[in-house]
Amino acid sequence: MTSATLDNRNSRTALYALLGALFMLGMGYAAVPLYDLFCRVTGFGGTTQRASESDADIAAQAALSAGAKTISVRFDASTARDVPWRFEPVQSTDTVQIGQRDMAFYTARNNSDVPITGTATFNVEPEQTGKYFNKIQCFCFTEQTLQPGQEVRMPVLYYIDPAILQDENAKGVEQITLSYTFHKAKDTPEAGS
Structure with missing residues (x-):
């Protein structure tokens, strides 16, 4: 495997990790209003x-x-x-x-x-x-x-x-x-x- 291919794979992995972290952060902020909505609709x-x-x-x-x-x-x-x-x-x-x-x-x-x-x-x-x-x-x-x-x-x-x-x-x-x-x-x- 060449150095350029390895750098390309590392960059892709870093991008996926960053996107995953941003998604989880977004879900953390959305969790409270979504849970509140769920409770109000179901009476949970x-x-x-x-x-x-x-x-x-x-x-x-x-x-x-x-x-x-x-x-x-x-x-x-x-x-x-x-x-x-x-x-x-x-x-x-x-x-x-x-x-x-x-x-x-x-x-x-x-x-x-x-x-x-x-x-x-x-x-x-x-x-x-x-x-x-x-x-x-x-x-x-x-x-x-x-x-x-x-x-x-x-x-x-x-x-x-x-x-x-x-x-x-x-x-x-x-x-x-x-x-x-x-x-x-x-x-x-x-x-x-």
């Missing part, structure tokens, strides 16, 4: 669904034809360590009619001496019920900014899709837990800076 990992008013009307009609079945919903709240808020549900549990819209309220109070912007992540347990938990309006859809000492009441308008009654994996579920955790938004300055 207890990810709730986002619904419109018309979706809620259709579900309400389906619920009427299915009968007045109910389920208990438990509300949970927490904050990340760097969020100096008191955050809690107004009511810890509620019994709701499947397919009917219901509203829950949470309160948040900024206990620091600086404005804090937070964003809420959410989850539903048991996981198999996430695809049936539909939120029409939620404070978790946007960032929330609380001034020092400010307390707010934040609503969640939701319904449980009547299709849950047909799911073998969800049979026997008597309670669904809706959990929120507030995290500091990326652009929020640190306290004292």
Whole structure:
């Protein structure tokens, strides 16, 4: 093998290695949004669904034809360590009619001496019920900014899709837990800076 052929092979191998590395880097950046999309479409990992008013009307009609079945919903709240808020549900549990819209309220109070912007992540347990938990309006859809000492009441308008009654994996579920955790938004300055 000649020196030119060997140099040509080495250059090709280096190019393939570079392209492979760039591909892996690109996949690393794409993984989070792709996983998020997958979870929202399938309800995987207890990810709730986002619904419109018309979706809620259709579900309400389906619920009427299915009968007045109910389920208990438990509300949970927490904050990340760097969020100096008191955050809690107004009511810890509620019994709701499947397919009917219901509203829950949470309160948040900024206990620091600086404005804090937070964003809420959410989850539903048991996981198999996430695809049936539909939120029409939620404070978790946007960032929330609380001034020092400010307390707010934040609503969640939701319904449980009547299709849950047909799911073998969800049979026997008597309670669904809706959990929120507030995290500091990326652009929020640190306290004292």
